[in-house]
Amino acid sequence: MSTATFTQEGSSWALPRFMTAEHPFPWLAPITVMLLVFGIYPLAYSVWLSFHKRNVVSRQLDFAGVHQWARAFSDTRMWHSLETTLIYTFVALAVQLALGILIALLLDTDRKGYGILRALMTLPLVVPPAVTGMMFLLMQDGSFGVLSFYLYALDLISPAQPILTQPVTALLAILLADIWQWTPFMVLIILAGLRALPKEPFEAAAIDGANGIQTFLRLTLPMLRKVIAVAVLIRGVDLFRIYDYVYIITAGGPGTATETLSFYAGRIYFTGDFPYAATLSLIVLVVLIAVSNVFVRLFKVRF
Amino acid sequence: MEPSRVQMITRDVLAVLVVAIFMFPIAWWALSSVKPYSAIFDRSGPVYTGFTPTPDNYRVTLLGVSRVDIGMEQGGEAAGVIKGGASSYDSRQSLLDSAIIAVGSTALTLLLATLAAYCLSRMQFSGQQSFLFWILSQRFMPPIAIVIPVVFMFRDLGLRDTYTGLILVHSLINLPLAVLLLKSFFDDVPREVDEAALIDGATRWQTFRRVVVPMVKGGIAATAVLCFIFSWTEFLLSLFLTTSIRTVPVKISTFVTSTATEWGYITALGTSAIIPSFIFILLVQRHLVRGLTLGSLKE
Numbered sequence: 001m002s003t004a005t006f007t008q009e010g011s012s013w014a015l016p017r018f019m020t021a022e023h024p025f026p027w028l029a030p031i032t033v034m035l036l037v038f039g040i041y042p043l044a045y046s047v048w049l050s051f052h053k054r055n056v057v058s059r060q061l062d063f064a065g066v067h068q069w070a071r072a073f074s075d076t077r078m079w080h081s082l083e084t085t086l087i088y089t090f091v092a093l094a095v096q097l098a099l100g101i102l103i104a105l106l107l108d109t110d111r112k113g114y115g116i117l118r119a120l121m122t123l124p125l126v127v128p129p130a131v132t133g134m135m136f137l138l139m140q141d142g143s144f145g146v147l148s149f150y151l152y153a154l155d156l157i158s159p160a161q162p163i164l165t166q167p168v169t170a171l172l173a174i175l176l177a178d179i180w181q182w183t184p185f186m187v188l189i190i191l192a193g194l195r196a197l198p199k200e201p202f203e204a205a206a207i208d209g210a211n212g213i214q215t216f217l218r219l220t221l222p223m224l225r226k227v228i229a230v231a232v233l234i235r236g237v238d239l240f241r242i243y244d245y246v247y248i249i250t251a252g253g254p255g256t257a258t259e260t261l262s263f264y265a266g267r268i269y270f271t272g273d274f275p276y277a278a279t280l281s282l283i284v285l286v287v288l289i290a291v292s293n294v295f296v297r298l299f300k301v302r303f
Numbered sequence: 304m305e306p307s308r309v310q311m312i313t314r315d316v317l318a319v320l321v322v323a324i325f326m327f328p329i330a331w332w333a334l335s336s337v338k339p340y341s342a343i344f345d346r347s348g349p350v351y352t353g354f355t356p357t358p359d360n361y362r363v364t365l366l367g368v369s370r371v372d373i374g375m376e377q378g379g380e381a382a383g384v385i386k387g388g389a390s391s392y393d394s395r396q397s398l399l400d401s402a403i404i405a406v407g408s409t410a411l412t413l414l415l416a417t418l419a420a421y422c423l424s425r426m427q428f429s430g431q432q433s434f435l436f437w438i439l440s441q442r443f444m445p446p447i448a449i450v451i452p453v454v455f456m457f458r459d460l461g462l463r464d465t466y467t468g469l470i471l472v473h474s475l476i477n478l479p480l481a482v483l484l485l486k487s488f489f490d491d492v493p494r495e496v497d498e499a500a501l502i503d504g505a506t507r508w509q510t511f512r513r514v515v516v517p518m519v520k521g522g523i524a525a526t527a528v529l530c531f532i533f534s535w536t537e538f539l540l541s542l543f544l545t546t547s548i549r550t551v552p553v554k555i556s557t558f559v560t561s562t563a564t565e566w567g568y569i570t571a572l573g574t575s576a577i578i579p580s581f582i583f584i585l586l587v588q589r590h591l592v593r594g595l596t597l598g599s600l601k602e
Binding site: 191 | 426434585
């Protein structure tokens with residue numbers, strides 16, 4: 001940084017060094033205050049809550065040690081929702097990544113008209129997730145849903161057991177909404193990665209007689225490593241804290257079959273048991289921080 | 304080796320087909336919004352063209368026409384239509400609420416993030432990487448973990464169910480994206496630009512406001528669009544933090560009632576909510592990938 005301009009010309013009264021525009025302080029202070037007050041304080045409050053217990057009689061919060069945490073670890077419903085969340089995250093991630101790569105390869109050409117196709121592919125991204133949930137709810141309705149109708153016609157599902165009434169198909173129904181909305185995310189990012197690749201290695205491979213699949217596996221995929229890592233990280237985090245689609249499409253049902261961890265925490269919140277809800281939401285956070293940290297280190301993702 | 308004609312046609316057909324599949328839910332949704340009640344709930348099979356389009360769903364949700372009045376217009380047939388759900392389907396207030404919150408939080412986010420991003424791009428200080436990582440880690444915070452304590456905090460501060468409250472939390476959610484994205488745009492401007500301005504006698508603040516910010520106008524616009532869309536589409540925080548203010552996504556979810564799910568009104572309001580986002584996103588196509596990856600990938 002140039003320090004030659006450090007003397008503040010024009011200011012008659014001297015500000016302390018850290019208040020001047022040459023110092024990071026005034027630039028970063030507003031955002032830091034904002035993040036501390038609305039990001040860190042709530043987090044600290046959550047942690048505080050998780051060591052307390054509702055006293056039904058006095059309507060106060062009593063200190064309860066690790067009661068809530070012990071309760072969470074012995075709560076089979078918590079483990080089930082964690083399992084559902086993990087299955088959901090991995091299935092969605094795998095499908096979105098595979099489809100994303102395939103569709104990106106398909107659309108990666110300068111031929112006429114493909115620009116419009118690529119632009120259309122961005123549209124699902126900006127549909128409010130709550131509306132996406134509704135879209136799929138409408139299509140999956142057991143008696144008049146268009147998707148249900150075709151699945152019945154193809155004999156894949158029996159009208160006696162509509163999609164949203166069976167544990168496995170209900171989870172698939174939520175996954176379908178997620179895959180529809182977020183595969184375009186992968187497509188766009190991978191397309192950008194493909195466009196940025198240097199041409200020479202591909203020309204060399206073609207001269208050496210490599211076929212399409214060899215070129216893809218040995219050249220394209222390794223060169224897209226960084227791009228894929230960023231996409232998987234961002235998507236993985238969003239998937240793990242999934243709430244909206246579950247709330248709208250199945251509300252965790254049938255029973256608790258499609259309850260994810262975030263959704264379970266929300267459900268407990270609405271029963272008024274705030275300390276336990278806070279504990280469950282902290283579990284979401286801890287798992288996320290741990291996994292994303294390992295991931296960032298492993299794949300050397302930089303922002 | 305040039306691909307053959309057959310290969311090229313196969314590719315075109317496949318590409319159009321794939322995109323068509325992705326467009327289907329939106330098309331079906333928009334189509335449902337102009338269907339009369341009977342066509343939406345037809346149990347004999349999907350209705351594509353066999354109905355008379357009607358603006359009634361939009362008249363109820365966007366113009367605030369009472370559905371009883373619409374029922375009267377249609378005469379006896381509609382008697383069966385008006386049943387259940389005493390909740391109001393007039394959504395004009397919700398659209399206004401959503402717009403106020405999205406514009407407010409976008410403005411606040413940009414104000415805070417532009418300052419921070421310029422600093423992080425231009426100055427070196429100890430702990431810079433940790434500061435960046437701290438901001439990034441806010442992006443990974445699950446909304447459910449923030450919202451429970453924020454409910455209590457807002458109750459104490461009198462911010463529950465206020466525009467200010469939602470503007471603050473939506474800004475909080477958008478800040479990491481905005482800072483990282485704007486930093487990547489500032490990084491594109493060579494440092495020599497700043498140095499030249501400083502040597503010419505401009506203060507650091509003048510350099511920022513009069514020289515560098517105008518150079519990243521496009522990037523700031525793209526960031527604004529993404530912030531607006533995230534606030535416009537946000538669901539969980541709005542659901543927990545408000546009762547009388549209802550943003551559009553929350554309002555739509557209230558149309559699902561135990562007596563009847565009003566798909567006509569849901570699809571009409573949903574379509575209206577999607578259109579502004581579509582227009583905005585098409586305007587910033589060029590910066591979209593950078594935005595989605597928090598500035599780490601440039602197109």
